[in-house]
Amino acid sequence: MKVFKIPEATVMRLSVYSRYLYQLGREGVETVSSGDIAKGVGVSSAQVRKDLAYFGEFGTRGVGYKVEELYNHIIKILGLDQQWNVMIVGAGKLGSALALYQGFAERGFNITTVLDVDENIIGTKLGNIEVEPLEVLETRVKERNITIGVVAVPASAAQDVTDQLIKAGVKAILNFSPRVLKVPREVVLRNVDLSVNLEVLSFNLVFNS
Amino acid sequence: MKVFKIPEATVMRLSVYSRYLYQLGREGVETVSSGDIAKGVGVSSAQVRKDLAYFGEFGTRGVGYKVEELYNHIIKILGLDQQWNVMIVGAGKLGSALALYQGFAERGFNITTVLDVDENIIGTKLGNIEVEPLEVLETRVKERNITIGVVAVPASAAQDVTDQLIKAGVKAILNFSPRVLKVPREVVLRNVDLSVNLEVLSFNLVFNS
DNA sequence: AGCATTTTGTGAAAAAAATATCTATTATTT
């Protein structure tokens, strides 16, 4: 069990750093300073060092960090050195888009299963994944060793689907529905509310003027 | 110009409160306490009151808040009492899903235009919006009075599209590409990185076990 | 070799955010 608590903001920044490092690596850059990273991703250099300090010492004073080495460290920290099997529930607009989104596979997220209740959608293909009926949820979670469930159903069905996912043994839930979900403490939950994002923009447009 | 700085977390929570209040309103509930809201959305009651206190006094001691009244206040605060015209650039999987997503229109976001560079996509219809070529960006922003631009293009094109949007007069950018964008200070920018969310889950799965 | 330069890692300080506590109002009950 964890000893230190890592700020969520730190984890999110690590993800961003890793992407920047990947880019640098492809450009052939071998060494990078906290200041360079800071500039590249828009934070302070102290912030970069503080974030990394939670996990160890990865740099050399006076020199900086080896791009590839630091990248590998962060990938390991984020748990991206392993494959995660993912199930998406809901193959509407959003669910389909997520299923087809290439960015996930690149980071080790293996979308193995997509479910829906709509007869017209079941049986259709998203890339090479066939949409299956909700009934197979538990079977698939178990036989495909799925740890992460993505909830992309309407708000009204969200809690029910979540309960089913948890009962089937999923360990983490990414919720795209605009509904506050109840999950047991040991299940990791994250909410992505697309409207909220636009609304924060709207607020700032009104408030800053 | 703003005098107090409002925490972004507060703004996001207001958005969540508003949705909960809307739900309560439909259920016929007339009055609600900060404790009720807190329970409904999973925060503390003090947090609810604190968030609201940034903007005024909306309740009655010993009684609570009138649901409809508070809802209207929050909608006003968030700037959702007006229509915002939105352009989506990039009609790939994600851009299309966003264009078709009903949740935006419900909150006053009017997606008027969708652009892409791909010949095969231009001319196709998303709902009742026809995808147009990138060339019309500036014209459309001006003639349709577009304030919000959504960047849903690959990372490599993101900054270029952003620059064009800003040059055309857009005031806020919602960025779905995994790229750190540079924008002038007066332009409101928000990043939504779908992979980051899965990666935070992954981190927690590894770290909490 | 010594000195200047760079840059990390870190403890301390500051700022921001969340939580807890207290006070004032309103409504209700006795």
Add this chain to the structure above:
DNA sequence: AAATAATAGATATTTTTTTCACAAAATGCT
């Protein structure tokens, strides 16, 4: 009408997060 209960709003406290600033290490230059 007084006492009690509920609850917002304000204030104080605590916790968390960020920023600052500097000693320690590594490199390179003279």
